[in-house]
Amino acid sequence: MLLIYCPYCEEERSELEFRGAGDAHIARPENIADITDEEFEEYFFLRQNPKGLIFERWRHIHGCGRFFNAARDTVSDRFYTTYKAGEPKPDISDILQSEQNKGAAK
Amino acid sequence: MADQVTASRKAALTARGGSAEAILTPAPAATRISLRAGADALPALSAALGVTLPTRPKTSASSGQRHALWIGPDEWLVFDEGEADLMAAAASSGTLHSAVDISHRNVAVIVSGPGVDVAINSGCPQDLSLPIFPVGACSRTIFGKAEIILFRTAEDQFRVECWRSFSPFVFGLLSEGAADAGH
Ligand SMILES: [Zn+2]
Numbered sequence: 001m002l003l004i005y006c007p008y009c010e011e012e013r014s015e016l017e018f019r020g021a022g023d024a025h026i027a028r029p030e031n032i033a034d035i036t037d038e039e040f041e042e043y044f045f046l047r048q049n050p051k052g053l054i055f056e057r058w059r060h061i062h063g064c065g066r067f068f069n070a071a072r073d074t075v076s077d078r079f080y081t082t083y084k085a086g087e088p089k090p091d092i093s094d095i096l097q098s099e100q101n102k103g104a105a106k
Numbered sequence: 107m108a109d110q111v112t113a114s115r116k117a118a119l120t121a122r123g124g125s126a127e128a129i130l131t132p133a134p135a136a137t138r139i140s141l142r143a144g145a146d147a148l149p150a151l152s153a154a155l156g157v158t159l160p161t162r163p164k165t166s167a168s169s170g171q172r173h174a175l176w177i178g179p180d181e182w183l184v185f186d187e188g189e190a191d192l193m194a195a196a197a198s199s200g201t202l203h204s205a206v207d208i209s210h211r212n213v214a215v216i217v218s219g220p221g222v223d224v225a226i227n228s229g230c231p232q233d234l235s236l237p238i239f240p241v242g243a244c245s246r247t248i249f250g251k252a253e254i255i256l257f258r259t260a261e262d263q264f265r266v267e268c269w270r271s272f273s274p275f276v277f278g279l280l281s282e283g284a285a286d287a288g289h
Contacts, residue, residue, distance in 0.1 A: 001231065008179050009163045009245075014231030016248050062248040064163070064178035 002077060004058065007084045008066045021057035023047050024069040025089050051075060053096070055089060058082070071095055118213045118273045127221025128284035130277065133214035133265060138185040139192045143203035145180075154199035155184060155192065166244045166257060175244040175257055183244075183255055183267070212255075213273045215280060218263040221287025226256065226264060228283025236261060250279045 002015040029035050029043055048054075054074050059067045071080040071090060080095045117132065124130035143151055145161075152158045157169040160176045167174045171187040184192055189209075196205040217225055223234040229250035233239060244257040252272040257265040268276045 011163065013247075016231050062253050063246055065181065065246075066178055 002079070004070070004079055005082050006060045006063060006066070007068050007082050008064045009060065013060070013063055017060060017062040019059050019061045021059050021067060024055040024057045049074075053080070053092060057085075118270045119215065119277055123277065123281050124217070124219070124225070124284035125221070125288045126219065127287035128217055128219045128225035128280075130280055130284060131216040131218070132277075133216050134187065135189060135209075136185045136187050136214070137189045137192050137209045138183065138207070138212055139196060140206045140208050141182040141184050141196065141203060142180055142205075143182075143201075147199070147201040147203050150199040150201040151196060151203055155195050157184070159184075164239075164243050164245050166242050168242075173257070175255065177244075177246050177255070185267075211269060212267045213270050215266045215268075215273070215277055216259075216263065217266055217280060217284075218260070219284075219287075220262055221284065222262055222264055224287035225280055225283035226266070228286060229279045230254070230256070232256065234258075249276060252276050 003012040004015055004018050005012045026043070029039070032040075035043070052073055052075060054072055056070050056072055057067055058070050059065070067085050068082055069085060069087070069089075070082040072078065073080065080099065081090060083090065119132035122129070122131050141151070141159075143159075148159050148161070155172070155174065157172050157174045158167045159174050159182055160167045163176060165176050172190070173185055175183040177183055186192055193205055193207050196203060226249070227234060230247055232245060232247050239245075239258055241258050241260055244255065246253065246255050248254070249266070249268070252268050252275055254276060255267040257267070259265055266276065266280070
């Protein structure tokens with residue numbers, strides 16, 4: 001069972017309390033009525049589905065109820081970090097570097 | 107002429123159950139509100155409700171028969187075992203908030219005995235050891251298929267709140283867990 005750190009409950013909780021909610025940091029166009037169908041498709045439907053690091057929204061649905069963001073590895077399912085909604089996207093190289101340091105320390 | 111019919115309320119749970127290790131008792135009727143409010147409304151709401159709304163995760167505050175449980179950063183479960191009118195109390199705060207009367211949406215089961223943690227952990231993934239989940243701690247979580255709110259009222263006692271229609275399931279799974287706690 002995965003343990004996920006909720007930045008609002010400030011605690012690791014079982015994955016059973018959470019629900020995934022798709023990619024994070026997708027900005028809704030401010031001129032949504034003016035954009036073309038292709039631009040809307042790009043914003044609304046098209047995702048990268050990367051192998052490896054991904055930034056996602058998660059919701060602590062059976063806990064505090066809050067949405068937050070997470071950096072997760074789609075291959076290993078490892079959560080690198082979680083952070084509150086509205087906080088800036090963490091630097092990828094910082095995350096991977098700290099992971100390498102942790103690995104080297106072992 | 108038809109006789110006047112008087113309706114009487116039927117409790118969702120009536121029988122006691124469990125085992126010697128974990129006794130299950132349906133909690134008496136209580137009034138409850140689901141309260142949502144911003145940080146600046148808390149002093150007025152706390153004064154009106156007569157209990158200080160906690161702001162730390164997983165904590166609660168109690169004053170007599172009245173209890174306020176932290177559910178989320180702007181959400182509380184407030185209940186009163188004496189059935190006081192919590193809606194009127196919240197409204198008297200005069201500050202912006204949302205209060206929904208959920209007195210009859212929820213029912214509660216009191217689980218007590220040396221095997222409470224084993225009984226609840228039969229369907230709940232939370233760490234219920236005393237350093238992590240001390241007396242007074244509370245949390246919305248999952249119990250089997252049902253969402254519950256856990257509130258530790260003593261080292262060997264929890265109040266388990268669930269939605270009324272889930273209560274036969276919750277009571278049944280707690281009974282299974284209580285039986286297992288003896289082994
Ligand atoms: Zn949470």
